[in-house]
Amino acid sequence: MDKIFEVFEKVRKESPLVHHITNWVTIYDCANIVKVFGGSPVMAHAVEEAADMASIADALVINIGTLSSRTIEAMKLAIAAANKKKIPVILDAVGVGATKFRNDTMKDLLKFRIDVIKGNASEIAAAAGISVTTKGVDSGHVSGDMMKIAKQLANERECVVVVTGKEDICTNGESAFVIKNGSPMMSQIVGTGCMAGSVIGTFCAVEKDYLFACIAGLVCFEIAAENADKTSEGPGTFKNKLFDKISTLSDISINKMKHVEEVR
Amino acid sequence: MDKIFEVFEKVRKESPLVHHITNWVTIYDCANIVKVFGGSPVMAHAVEEAADMASIADALVINIGTLSSRTIEAMKLAIAAANKKKIPVILDAVGVGATKFRNDTMKDLLKFRIDVIKGNASEIAAAAGISVTTKGVDSGHVSGDMMKIAKQLANERECVVVVTGKEDICTNGESAFVIKNGSPMMSQIVGTGCMAGSVIGTFCAVEKDYLFACIAGLVCFEIAAENADKTSEGPGTFKNKLFDKISTLSDISINKMKHVEEVR
Amino acid sequence: MDKIFEVFEKVRKESPLVHHITNWVTIYDCANIVKVFGGSPVMAHAVEEAADMASIADALVINIGTLSSRTIEAMKLAIAAANKKKIPVILDAVGVGATKFRNDTMKDLLKFRIDVIKGNASEIAAAAGISVTTKGVDSGHVSGDMMKIAKQLANERECVVVVTGKEDICTNGESAFVIKNGSPMMSQIVGTGCMAGSVIGTFCAVEKDYLFACIAGLVCFEIAAENADKTSEGPGTFKNKLFDKISTLSDISINKMKHVEEVR
Numbered sequence: 001m002d003k004i005f006e007v008f009e010k011v012r013k014e015s016p017l018v019h020h021i022t023n024w025v026t027i028y029d030c031a032n033i034v035k036v037f038g039g040s041p042v043m044a045h046a047v048e049e050a051a052d053m054a055s056i057a058d059a060l061v062i063n064i065g066t067l068s069s070r071t072i073e074a075m076k077l078a079i080a081a082a083n084k085k086k087i088p089v090i091l092d093a094v095g096v097g098a099t100k101f102r103n104d105t106m107k108d109l110l111k112f113r114i115d116v117i118k119g120n121a122s123e124i125a126a127a128a129g130i131s132v133t134t135k136g137v138d139s140g141h142v143s144g145d146m147m148k149i150a151k152q153l154a155n156e157r158e159c160v161v162v163v164t165g166k167e168d169i170c171t172n173g174e175s176a177f178v179i180k181n182g183s184p185m186m187s188q189i190v191g192t193g194c195m196a197g198s199v200i201g202t203f204c205a206v207e208k209d210y211l212f213a214c215i216a217g218l219v220c221f222e223i224a225a226e227n228a229d230k231t232s233e234g235p236g237t238f239k240n241k242l243f244d245k246i247s248t249l250s251d252i253s254i255n256k257m258k259h260v261e262e263v264r
Numbered sequence: 265m266d267k268i269f270e271v272f273e274k275v276r277k278e279s280p281l282v283h284h285i286t287n288w289v290t291i292y293d294c295a296n297i298v299k300v301f302g303g304s305p306v307m308a309h310a311v312e313e314a315a316d317m318a319s320i321a322d323a324l325v326i327n328i329g330t331l332s333s334r335t336i337e338a339m340k341l342a343i344a345a346a347n348k349k350k351i352p353v354i355l356d357a358v359g360v361g362a363t364k365f366r367n368d369t370m371k372d373l374l375k376f377r378i379d380v381i382k383g384n385a386s387e388i389a390a391a392a393g394i395s396v397t398t399k400g401v402d403s404g405h406v407s408g409d410m411m412k413i414a415k416q417l418a419n420e421r422e423c424v425v426v427v428t429g430k431e432d433i434c435t436n437g438e439s440a441f442v443i444k445n446g447s448p449m450m451s452q453i454v455g456t457g458c459m460a461g462s463v464i465g466t467f468c469a470v471e472k473d474y475l476f477a478c479i480a481g482l483v484c485f486e487i488a489a490e491n492a493d494k495t496s497e498g499p500g501t502f503k504n505k506l507f508d509k510i511s512t513l514s515d516i517s518i519n520k521m522k523h524v525e526e527v528r
Numbered sequence: 529m530d531k532i533f534e535v536f537e538k539v540r541k542e543s544p545l546v547h548h549i550t551n552w553v554t555i556y557d558c559a560n561i562v563k564v565f566g567g568s569p570v571m572a573h574a575v576e577e578a579a580d581m582a583s584i585a586d587a588l589v590i591n592i593g594t595l596s597s598r599t600i601e602a603m604k605l606a607i608a609a610a611n612k613k614k615i616p617v618i619l620d621a622v623g624v625g626a627t628k629f630r631n632d633t634m635k636d637l638l639k640f641r642i643d644v645i646k647g648n649a650s651e652i653a654a655a656a657g658i659s660v661t662t663k664g665v666d667s668g669h670v671s672g673d674m675m676k677i678a679k680q681l682a683n684e685r686e687c688v689v690v691v692t693g694k695e696d697i698c699t700n701g702e703s704a705f706v707i708k709n710g711s712p713m714m715s716q717i718v719g720t721g722c723m724a725g726s727v728i729g730t731f732c733a734v735e736k737d738y739l740f741a742c743i744a745g746l747v748c749f750e751i752a753a754e755n756a757d758k759t760s761e762g763p764g765t766f767k768n769k770l771f772d773k774i775s776t777l778s779d780i781s782i783n784k785m786k787h788v789e790e791v792r
Binding site: 017019024027028031032035036040041042043044045046048049052053056057070239240241242243244245246247248 | 553556593594626627629630664666719760767
């Protein structure tokens with residue numbers, strides 16, 4: 001965990017191209033967080049160009065927050081191209097569990113190689129095939145041990161699973177870590193979850209150890225959130241300062257503030 | 265009008281799920297304002313899931329700011345599901361009067377049960393079948409008495425009609441109120457009108473007296489705007505502080521600042 | 529160049545209706561920048577109303593940042609209506625050069641009369657038929673003299689060409705100007721390029737000398753950016769202050785800060 005800042009520096013140095021097919025609600029925030037971290041975001045959802053764009057990208061972020069049948073088609077074409085190019089594919093399982101359509105879409109997309117599955121507790125539980133009560137795109141109640149569910153899903157899918165929440169779980173099925181950074185403000189505005197997915201995509205674009213890339217990205221993002229919270233007057237100013245505080249992240253602040261625990 | 269804060273507290277306590285099918289311009293702001301007020305927003309416009317999502321929601325907000333034939337189809341499916349579940353349906357008549365397509369869409373959607381029709385002066389006049397000159401989505405000139413037009417539309421459609429502007433009209437056809445809160449800054453940025461519709465949906469989700477819910481939501485939103493205006497340096501910082509100031513609304517400030525007059 | 533402020537004042541006085549068919553990433557920012565400058569933005573991408581909306585507008589901004597086949601259809605209908613009404617059409621060539629689909633779309637749209645073609649260096653080079661290496665929607669490397677390329681494209685298409693970057697080029701093929709205003713922060717957030725296109729549309733709506741309108745709009749926008757940069761703490765607060773600083777632009781500050789050079 002000493003090399004978190006190194007991954008961030010690599011993002012700034014290499015400025016990876018991160019292709020997104022994402023939702024219409026937080027699409028700007030997803031693009032902007034990549035840019036502010038030093039990456040180069042691109043959003044292209046047309047079936048005619050989704051594969052071509054993925055083919056010149058360094059990572060692909062798929063977020064199913066808002067869907068349409070055409071967009072799903074584009075997602076499949078982009079993932080296939082990303083798989084072929086062997087760039088990391090991040091799947092943000094927004095709202096899985098809320099409707100049959102989302103569950104079916106999730107199943108469909110999981111037929112491809114996905115490198116990181118990310119969601120809140122009820123989304124990951126639903127993705128793992130566990131019956132959950134959800135509340136749209138906000139997490140509902142999950143009975144059961146999320147760590148166990150996450151590890152099982154990671155093992156089954158041979159991928160990294162990230163469960164975001166007050167504390168985040170990152171696991172590849174074997175190793176598992178809990179991140180205790182972040183601020184309560186993050187759950188009081190729309191978009192922090194989606195942005196976390198884009199940050200993960202950006203970090204995976206430059207660091208082949210995807211488990212570590214996920215942890216590094218989340219730690220940086222959430223330390224920035226802690227710093228933003230300290231000087232904000234409410235959810236509006238918090239969100240702006242979140243972007244400000246990414247640009248002032250330093251090796252020292254990350255090493256001092258990072259709060260990651262391996263779970264054995 | 266003494267119980268406005270009680271409705272706001274109910275929103276925070278119950279955190280209602282507010283389903284939107286809205287426009288692509290202000291979709292983030294619509295979601296975020298619901299979240300900041302304490303509700304749980306969800307946006308889902310696919311025809312395959314619009315009805316399912318409405319079926320687990322506590323209110324449905326339809327905003328026709330940007331349209332496509334597929335989205336209109338989804339709107340109808342969602343409204344039908346909402347009508348079946350008897351949750352409030354808010355229709356924000358953005359741009360009605362500007363094109364034949366919007367007028368036709370409005371007529372189509374009004375075949376369903378709509379609980380609150382909301383718009384600016386020219387949109388409500390156009391919805392009432394009065395010929396208006398519009399300016400895209402900004403209000404054009406309306407000749408005639410808006411209070412009379414609003415009451416008539418409310419009576420015809422057996423719903424609540426909300427006309428936003430420098431002063432807002434809320435009427436169920438019988439009772440009518442004018443809200444004199446708000447700030448001139450609200451008309452200098454994009455999105456305050458759409459956010460007002462989402463706030464109305466959030467408040468109607470927890471308060472069955474929809475007329476009172478509309479008034480309560482607008483008063484809270486507009487007092488926050490007044491407070492934001494006081495400390496902002498322009499339209500950019502105003503918008504952020506608008507979100508900040510919602511989280512600091514108190515019983516005392518609302519009762520002191522509210523400016524609602526019944527019109528007889 | 530003494531009359532830049534006069535064009536801005538005309539925008540505020542006439543509040544032109546600026547119709548956009550734009551991308552889903554920066555659609556809010558495009559609308560809001562028009563509003564904050566004093567114009568009246570409208571976004572309508574349905575094929576059923578694109579032409580009708582263009583017919584009541586004072587300018588049309590086409591931005592191909594995110595595309596779909598239906599939206600392209602709507603763009604063509606809107607441009608045809610705008611050409612018929614003889615209102616200015618601005619084409620923001622976002623991402624041209626990145627995929628075959630964007631290149632083909634660009635060619636298709638250039639069959640209509642376009643009054644201003646705008647893009648970054650690699651987009652304009654690609655639009656001019658020069659082979660470029662692009663990086664999604666960010667500018668890639670262009671070998672060759674951009675001024676020459678821009679002039680040639682302007683002559684060929686009989687239009688104004690705007691190349692944005694650290695320094696901007698504005699040319700009608702005959703006269704050519706370089707704008708040296710702006711702040712490095714502009715390239716550190718998403719949306720400033722798209723907003724520049726919307727500002728150009730707003731200024732062209734009230735000033736028939738499109739070359740001068742482009743220069744005037746860009747100078748105002750970029751001086752606001754300079755002023756925002758001075759007091760911002762990072763990319764988040766910068767963006768908000770950018771909107772604030774538009775509302776405080778004055779004749780004096782523009783004349784003092786404008787940095788435009790004619791290139792002979």
